[in-house]
Amino acid sequence: MDRLPFTYKEFLSKQTITLEEICRGLVKTNRDRINIKKEERAVQNLHRIVQAVLSLSQTKGFSAMSLRDLSQETDLSMGALYNYFNSKEELFQMIYTQGRTSVFDTLEANAVASDPELRLQQSICAHLYLSEALPRVFSFFFMEARNLPAQLQKNIISLEQLTEGFFEEILQEGKKKKQFALEDTQLTASAIKALLQDWYLKRYKFSTRRLNVEKYASFVIDFVGANLK
Amino acid sequence: MDRLPFTYKEFLSKQTITLEEICRGLVKTNRDRINIKKEERAVQNLHRIVQAVLSLSQTKGFSAMSLRDLSQETDLSMGALYNYFNSKEELFQMIYTQGRTSVFDTLEANAVASDPELRLQQSICAHLYLSEALPRVFSFFFMEARNLPAQLQKNIISLEQLTEGFFEEILQEGKKKKQFALEDTQLTASAIKALLQDWYLKRYKFSTRRLNVEKYASFVIDFVGANLK
DNA sequence: GTCTATAGTGCGATAGAC
DNA sequence: GTCTATCGCACTATAGAC
Numbered sequence: 007m008d009r010l011p012f013t014y015k016e017f018l019s020k021q022t023i024t025l026e027e028i029c030r031g032l033v034k035t036n037r038d039r040i041n042i043k044k045e046e047r048a049v050q051n052l053h054r055i056v057q058a059v060l061s062l063s064q065t066k067g068f069s070a071m072s073l074r075d076l077s078q079e080t081d082l083s084m085g086a087l088y089n090y091f092n093s094k095e096e097l098f099q100m101i102y103t104q105g106r107t108s109v110f111d112t113l114e115a116n117a118v119a120s121d122p123e124l125r126l127q128q129s130i131c132a133h134l135y136l137s138e139a140l141p142r143v144f145s146f147f148f149m150e151a152r153n154l155p156a157q158l159q160k161n162i163i164s165l166e167q168l169t170e171g172f173f174e175e176i177l178q179e180g181k182k183k184k185q186f187a188l189e190d191t192q193l194t195a196s197a198i199k200a201l202l203q204d205w206y207l208k209r210y211k212f213s214t215r216r217l218n219v220e221k222y223a224s225f226v227i228d229f230v231g232a233n234l235k
Numbered sequence: 236m237d238r239l240p241f242t243y244k245e246f247l248s249k250q251t252i253t254l255e256e257i258c259r260g261l262v263k264t265n266r267d268r269i270n271i272k273k274e275e276r277a278v279q280n281l282h283r284i285v286q287a288v289l290s291l292s293q294t295k296g297f298s299a300m301s302l303r304d305l306s307q308e309t310d311l312s313m314g315a316l317y318n319y320f321n322s323k324e325e326l327f328q329m330i331y332t333q334g335r336t337s338v339f340d341t342l343e344a345n346a347v348a349s350d351p352e353l354r355l356q357q358s359i360c361a362h363l364y365l366s367e368a369l370p371r372v373f374s375f376f377f378m379e380a381r382n383l384p385a386q387l388q389k390n391i392i393s394l395e396q397l398t399e400g401f402f403e404e405i406l407q408e409g410k411k412k413k414q415f416a417l418e419d420t421q422l423t424a425s426a427i428k429a430l431l432q433d434w435y436l437k438r439y440k441f442s443t444r445r446l447n448v449e450k451y452a453s454f455v456i457d458f459v460g461a462n463l464k
Numbered sequence: 465g466t467c468t469a470t471a472g473t474g475c476g477a478t479a480g481a482c
Numbered sequence: 483g484t485c486t487a488t489c490g491c492a493c494t495a496t497a498g499a500c
Contacts, residue, residue, distance in 0.1 A: 042465075065381060070298035072493065084495080086466050094494070149378065152294060167440075192444065193454050200433040201426055208425070211396075215421065225422050232461040271483075302476065314478080315484045323476065 010227075011119075011128045014219055017135040021112060025060075025140065029053040032104040039096070041089040052090055054080045056101055060142040068098060068150045098153055105143050106165050112136055113169065122180030123234075129173060130202065130230070131223050137206040138219040144206040170199045186234040194233065201226050239456070240348075240357045243448055246364040250341060254289075254369065258282040261333040268325070270318040281319055283309045285330055289371040297327060297379045327382055334372050335394050341365055342398065351409030352463075358402060359431065359459070360452050366435040367448040373435040399428045415463040423462065430455050 012020075029052045033045060042048040058079035062071040073094060077084050091097040116132035119125040137144045147165055154162075174195035180186035188194055205212070205222055212222070241249075258281045262274060271277040287308035291300040302323060306313050320326040345361035348354040366373045376394055383391075403424035409415035417423055434441070434451055441451065 047465090067296055067298055067381065069296055073495085074493080083467055085468075085497090088495070089465070092495095152296065190454065193446075193451075194458075196433060196437070196440070197430055197454075197458055200429045204425060204429040211425065217422075222422075225419065225426075229423075229426055229462055233458055276483090301474080303474085312485050313476085314486075317477070318483065321477095 010220060010223055011124060011131055014135050014138065017116070017132065018139065021115065023112060023136065023139045025056060025143070026053050028104060028108045028140075028143070029056055031108060032056070032100060035104060036100055039092060039100075048090070051080075051082065055082070055087070055090055055097075059097065059101060060146055063146055063150060064142055068146075068153055095155075098150070099155075099158065102147070102150070102154065103162075105147065106162070109136060109140075109143070109147075109165060110168060113172065117172075117176075122176050122183060122185055126173070126176050126180070126230075127227055129176060130198065130226055133169065133202045134205055134219055134223045134226070137202070141206045141209055148203070148207060166199065169202075170195050173198050180234070188234055194230070198226070198230055201229065239449060239452055240353060240360055243364050243367065246345070246361065247368065250344065252341060252365065252368045254285060254372070255282050257333060257337045257369075257372070258285055260337060261285070261329060264333060265329055268321060268329075277319070280309075280311065284311070284316070284319055284326075288326065288330060289375055292375055292379060293371055297375075297382055324384075327379070328384075328387065331376070331379070331383065332391075334376065335391070338365060338369075338372070338376075338394060339397060342401065346401075346405075351405050351412060351414055355402070355405050355409070355459075356456055358405060359427065359455055362398065362431045363434055363448055363452050363455070366431070370435045370438055377432070377436060395428065398431075399424050402427050409463070417463055423459070427455070427459055430458065 026049070030049050033040060033048045033052060040048050040052075042051070055076065058076055059068070059071070062068075062075050062079060073084055073087060077087060080087070091100060113129070113132050113136065117125050117129040119128055151159075151164060174191050177186060177188065177191040177194055181188060181191060205219070255278070259278050262269060262277045262281060269277050269281075271280070284305065287305055288297070288300070291297075291304055291308060302313055302316060306316060309316070320329060342358070342361050342365065346354050346358040348357055380388075380393060403420050406415060406417065406420040406423055410417060410420060434448070
């Protein structure tokens with residue numbers, strides 16, 4: 007195995023990847039809907055709310071999560087909650103949309119090499135590291151996508167298709183430059199995505215094994231690499 | 236690419252893989268809970284019920300599906316529905332448990348070769364073909380697993396872990412016989428499972444491309460095979 | 465800005481007619 | 483065996499006190 011383009015620690019030090027930071031963005035883009043004057047207070051409480059939503063969604067799903075559950079988990083009354091959003095559905099869409107933006111921006115910022123092979127490795131690492139830092143955000147996207155209104159589902163290209171297109175582009179360039187020998191770039195991109203998804207959808211599985219995100223990144227790079235030669 | 240061990244058509248002709256057949260098993264194993272005397276009537280109506288459950292679960296999730304939805308979709312009244320199960324939760328568990336049994340039996344029956352390489356190919360094909368025949372059953376297992384009561388989640392080894400163990404066993408034997416050159420059998424088995432899962436979790440993606448289940452099976456076998464040499 | 469209390473709705477489940 | 487009608491409850495959302 008070649009060396010990884012960057013370690014998890016290096017990745018984290020390059021940018022601020024926390025749920026709190028995402029919530030800060032969330033407050034800024036939804037300033038009009040949130041009836042709280044002091045921005046910092048809004049950020050802190052929304053952080054608690056979003057944490058609770060992600061946690062409860064993981065165990066019972068967003069639609070089965072009641073606002074009473076949310077109230078209990080956040081120690082905010084139902085009345086108080088409604089100062090941070092106007093409906094349960096709006097809360098869902100706020101989290102979904104903001105998360106999508108934050109995640110994709112980070113992915114783009116970390117896959118910058120011009121050499122396709124290196125760029126592919128950077129993308130794989132960035133995706134795995136990001137999902138390692140925010141696992142519940144990623145599984146929320148995946149598991150709750152069906153709760154998006156039909157309009158949003160059509161208009162917004164899902165995060166998944168975005169990242170898959172991202173990988174395909176790299177593969178196509180590598181193929182053009184004769185660096186990669188592969189038949190179907192679309193299928194290969196899809197396979198890469200499936201391997202990355204496994205990391206955050208099956209955390210319970212990997213957590214019991216002696217395996218960290220860097221080892222898994224090496225594995226994926228090798229596993230994919232064997233098909234490009 | 237080598238020839239596939241068997242085609243989709245051959246696979247289907249070897250055994251009866253339909254939702255109706257699963258429902259027949261469901262009636263037989265839950266004869267005491269179902270208040271319908273004529274078995275065939277019970278099978279037919281449960282078939283409609285299960286179809287509706289899978290369909291509604293796919294669009295909005297099982298917990299968001301109301302029994303009024305189910306009543307409308309099946310053209311059975313709420314009162315009639317309760318002759319086929321005693322509670323919404325029981326309905327869920329009946330489907331889950333029966334489906335798991337049927338699926339695993341079929342997988343085992345179709346991966347019988349003693350040669351590890353052929354057996355691996357048979358397993359991949361059987362899994363893909365089975366999920367092609369019953370896509371909604373498979374995605375139901377995956378998406379709704381969290382609705383299982385904690386007891387069942389602990390006691391029952393999930394379908395997923397079962398199949399993954401299945402693949403790992405084959406890989407280990409191939410490694411022992413020096414037919415496969417691979418480092419980590421557990422990680423490789425996990426990767427295979429991820430690629431198979433993609434087929435039924437992302438049907439919308441593949442359906443728009445000129446791709447059938449046999450072509451995908453060839454792709455997976457090659458993709459995995461490149462890592463065993 | 466957060467609380468309690470409650471309005472209004474839709475849920476799972478059941479009883480009793482046919 | 484299936485229907486209609488309805489019970490009691492938990493839900494989302496809001497109004498008004500503090």
